Amino acid sequence: EDKVVQSPLSLVVHEGDTVTLNCSYEVTNFRSLLWYKQEKKAPTFLFMLTSSGIEKKSGRLSSILDKKELSSILNITATQTGDSAIYLCAVGSSCTASKLTFGTGTRLQVTL
Amino acid sequence: EAQVTQNPRYLITVTGKKLTVTCSQNMNHEYMSWYRQDPGLGLRQIYYSMNVEVTDKGDVPEGYKVSRKEKRNFPLILESPSPNQTSLYFCASSLSGRISYEQYFGPGTRLTVT
Numbered sequence: 738e739d740k741v742v743q744s745p746l747s748l749v750v751h752e753g754d755t756v757t758l759n760c761s762y763e764v765t766n767f768r769s770l771l772w773y774k775q776e777k778k779a780p781t782f783l784f785m786l787t788s789s790g791i792e793k794k795s796g797r798l799s800s801i802l803d804k805k806e807l808s809s810i811l812n813i814t815a816t817q818t819g820d821s822a823i824y825l826c827a828v829g830s831s832c833t834a835s836k837l838t839f840g841t842g843t844r845l846q847v848t849l
Numbered sequence: 850e851a852q853v854t855q856n857p858r859y860l861i862t863v864t865g866k867k868l869t870v871t872c873s874q875n876m877n878h879e880y881m882s883w884y885r886q887d888p889g890l891g892l893r894q895i896y897y898s899m900n901v902e903v904t905d906k907g908d909v910p911e912g913y914k915v916s917r918k919e920k921r922n923f924p925l926i927l928e929s930p931s932p933n934q935t936s937l938y939f940c941a942s943s944l945s946g947r948i949s950y951e952q953y954f955g956p957g958t959r960l961t962v963t
Contacts, residue, residue, distance in 0.1 A: 771951065779939060779954035780892075825892065836882075836907070837952065841891035 739764040743826050743840035750847055754816050758843045760826030761808040769829040770802055770809050771837065776822045783811070783824075816847045851876045853955035855940050861961045862930055870925045870958050872940030878953075880946035881923040882907070883915065885936040886957075892939065898923055899946040930962045 740763040750756055762770065769787045773780035784793040786802035786809060793800050797814045813820055823844050827837040853874045862868055874881065882897040884907075894907030898917040912934055914926040923942075927934060940955040 779956050782951040782953070785951055827892075836894065836897060836946070837892075838894075838908075839884075839892040841889060 739828065739830055739838040741826055741828050741838050741840035743824075743843050745843060746841070747844040748846070750816055750845070752816060752818060752847055752849055754847075755812065755814045756816060756845060758811040758813075758824050758826075758845070759808065760811070760840055761806075762826075762828045762838075763807065764828050764830035764838065766830050767804070767807075767828065771827045771829070772800055772809075772811050773825040773827065774822045775825055775842070780825055813845075816845075818847050818849065821845060821847045851953070853940055853942055853953050855938075855955040855958050857958060858956060859959050861963065863963055864931055865929050868927050868930060868960075870927075870938060870940075870960070872923045872925065872955060873921050874923075874940075874942040874953070875921065876942060876944075876953065877920065878942035878944050879920070880943040880950075880952075881917065882941045882943075882952070883913070883923070883925050884939045884941065885909065885934075886939060887936050895925070895938075897946070930960075932962050934960065935962050936960060 744759045771785045772783040784800045791802040799812045802809045823842040825842045826840045856871045879900045883895040884892045893909045896915040898904045938958045941952040943952045944950040
């Protein structure tokens with residue numbers, strides 16, 4: 738059974754801090770790892786990492802895939818209150834690459 | 850605007866009363882999926898569809914039915930809802946089920962079964 742574990746479960750930081758969120762996985766036939774941000778609504782896509790693209794960056798957010806360690810990190814630098822959300826990690830595997838297994842998420846709260 | 854829509858957004862119903870949650874996407878996506886989200890359990894897949902007339906069970910299919918008669922629509926049917934189906938439901942779509950693409954999520958349907 739595919740498994741995705743995220744840590745920490747929750748995190749409170751001050752605005753301006755840098756945070757690192759972790760995701761580890763156990764899946765058969767790994768295809769992709771995706772990060773989503775969920776505020777009080779539907780998850781919105783942040784990054785997708787694959788064997789051919791193990792590092793992605795967009796503004797203050799960046800993510801790295803470590804296929805050897807079966808894990809990924811999501812970094813957010815110079816955090817802002819608008820970064821407060823649940824961050825979800827999901828892994829696509831096997832022959833149905835779009836079948837995603839999600840972790841339970843990391844709840845990030847950024848305070849002033 | 851490219852989007853996934855769901856209706857209704859909120860629903861309170863009673864045990865045993867059949868209901869349907871609709872999902873529609875306007876992106877010509879082949880792959881569609883239903884998830885439920887519960888505290889501490891994250892998003893769990895209920896059913897998915899690789900294309901028209903092709904559906905398959907996800908991780909938690911019991912008590913649910915789906916159909917995919919048209920590419921754009923993927924309704925979720927609860928024939929006899931029970932209180933343990935109280936949850937937040939999301940529909941999602943992706944360009945293809947065979948290649949890794951990002952999934953676009955609908956706004957969610959909060960269902961309460963009393």
